[in-house]
Amino acid sequence: MSDGFATRAIHAGQEADPTTGSVIVPIHATSTYAQDGVGGMRGGYEYSRTGNPTRTALEQCLAELEGGRYGRAFASGMAATDAVLRATLRPGDHLVIPDDAYGGTFRLIDKVLSGWGIEYTPAPVSDVDAVRAAIQPNTKLIWIETPTNPLLNIADIAALAQVSREAGTKLVVDNTFASPFLQQPLELGANVVVHSTTKYLGGHSDVVGGAVITSDDELAEQIAFLQNGAGAVPGPFDAFLTLRGAKTLAIRMERHSANAERIVAALAGHPKVAKVLYPGLPEHPGHEVAAKQMRHFGGMISFLHADGEEAALQVCARTRLFTLAESLGGVESLIEHPGRMTHASTAGSMLQVPAELVRLSVGIEDADDLVEDILQALG
Numbered sequence: 001m002s003d004g005f006a007t008r009a010i011h012a013g014q015e016a017d018p019t020t021g022s023v024i025v026p027i028h029a030t031s032t033y034a035q036d037g038v039g040g041m042r043g044g045y046e047y048s049r050t051g052n053p054t055r056t057a058l059e060q061c062l063a064e065l066e067g068g069r070y071g072r073a074f075a076s077g078m079a080a081t082d083a084v085l086r087a088t089l090r091p092g093d094h095l096v097i098p099d100d101a102y103g104g105t106f107r108l109i110d111k112v113l114s115g116w117g118i119e120y121t122p123a124p125v126s127d128v129d130a131v132r133a134a135i136q137p138n139t140k141l142i143w144i145e146t147p148t149n150p151l152l153n154i155a156d157i158a159a160l161a162q163v164s165r166e167a168g169t170k171l172v173v174d175n176t177f178a179s180p181f182l183q184q185p186l187e188l189g190a191n192v193v194v195h196s197t198t199k200y201l202g203g204h205s206d207v208v209g210g211a212v213i214t215s216d217d218e219l220a221e222q223i224a225f226l227q228n229g230a231g232a233v234p235g236p237f238d239a240f241l242t243l244r245g246a247k248t249l250a251i252r253m254e255r256h257s258a259n260a261e262r263i264v265a266a267l268a269g270h271p272k273v274a275k276v277l278y279p280g281l282p283e284h285p286g287h288e289v290a291a292k293q294m295r296h297f298g299g300m301i302s303f304l305h306a307d308g309e310e311a312a313l314q315v316c317a318r319t320r321l322f323t324l325a326e327s328l329g330g331v332e333s334l335i336e337h338p339g340r341m342t343h344a345s346t347a348g349s350m351l352q353v354p355a356e357l358v359r360l361s362v363g364i365e366d367a368d369d370l371v372e373d374i375l376q377a378l379g
C-alpha cells in the first residue's frame with residue numbers, strides 16, 4: 001500500500017542524512033562537488049546548476065505529491081512555465097490557453113514566445129467544446145489552469161485530457177491554485193503539471209519557486225535538459241524552504257478551504273457584493289466538476305463589488321488583517337485588485353479582467369477575525 005498524502009509530504013525524498021543522521025535534509029550550500037579522479041563523482045553530483053541534493057529532495061517530494069515519476073524544480077513558476085513551453089513548442093506550433101490565464105503566463109506567450117513564431121488561441125477552459133474548437137492542425141499543447149486565476153473558473157481535467165489525446169496534443173495543468181493536495185491532474189489524464197511553488201506549496205510567502213512534474217519519459221528528459229541548459233534553478237536555501245513548506249501542505253489546505261467557506265458565506269448576499277466567484281458555491285457553473293476533481297474548494301475567492309472599481313479599490317485599502325499584496329497561498333490572508341495589480345498586463349487584451357474585481361487569498365488565521373475584517377472593509 002502506498003503512503004497517504006500527508007505522509008509523503010513529510011517523508012518522500014527526505015531520508016535521514018546518511019553521513020550525519022540529520023533528520024532534516026541539509027541545505028547543501030555548494031556550487032560544486034569534489035571528484036575522486038576525473039569523472040569520479042561520489043554522490044552523483046558534479047555542479048549545482050545540474051543537480052544539488054537539497055533540490056533533489058524537493059524534486060522527489062513534489063513528484064510523489066503529484067503522483068508523477070519526475071519532478072524538476074525551477075527558480076520561479078514562470079521559469080517552470082517557460083521550460084514546459086520551450087520543451088514542447090517550435091516555431092509554427094500553436095497552443096490553446098485559458099481566456100483568463102494568469103497574467104504572467106499570458107505575457108510570456110503573447111510578448112515573448114509569439115516573437116519566436118508560436119501561435120496561441122485563448123479559449124474558455126470551462127467549456128470543453130470551445131477548447132476542442134480552438135484546436136488547429138498545428139496545436140501541440142492545451143494549457144489550462146483550474147481553478148483559474150483570478151476568475152476561479154473550473155476546467156474538467158479528465159474531459160480535456162480526452163480531447164487532448166484525441167487531438168494528439170499534450171495537456172498541461174497549472175495546478176498552483178489547487179495544490180497537489182486538492183487536485184491530482186496526472187491521475188486525471190494530464191501529461192504535465194506546473195506549479196508556482198511560491199504559493200501553496202511553499203506556503204509562507206518567503207520564497208519564489210516553480211516546478212514541473214510529469215511521468216512522460218521524453219518530456220522529462222527535455223525539461224531536465226532545459227533546467228540545466230537554461231539554468232533557471234532554485235538555490236539550495238530556496239529548495240529547503242519550499243520543502244519545509246510542503247510538509248504542512250495537507251493541514252494548511254484544509255484550513256485555507258474551511259476559512260474560505262466561512263468568508264464566502266459572509267460575502268454571499270452582502271449588499272455591496274454583486275457576485276462571489278468560488279467553486280464551492282452550488283450555483284458556481286463549475287461546482288459539479290470541482291466537487292468531482294477537487295478534495296476541497298481551496299482558499300482563493302474573487303468577488304465583484306456592486307459599486308464598481310473605485311469601491312473595489314477602497315475595500316482593498318481598508319482591510320486590517322488582509323494585507324494588500326500580490327501573490328497568494330501563504331499562511332497570511334492577502335487582498336488585491338487584479339485589474340491594477342496581478343493582471344494589469346492583460347489590460348486592453350481579450351483577457352482583461354473586470355475593474356470591480358477583488359481577489360482574496362484566504363490565510364489560516366482565525367476565521368472569525370477574517371470575516372470581521374472583510375465585513376468592516378466592505379462597510
Ligand SMILES: Cc1ncc(COP(=O)(O)O)c(C=O)c1O
Nearest residue numbers: 076077078102149176196198209
Ligand atoms: C496560476 C499561476 N501560475 C504561475 C504563476 C507564476 O509563478 P511565479 O510568480 O512563481 O513565477 C503564478 C503567479 O502568481 C500563478 O498565480
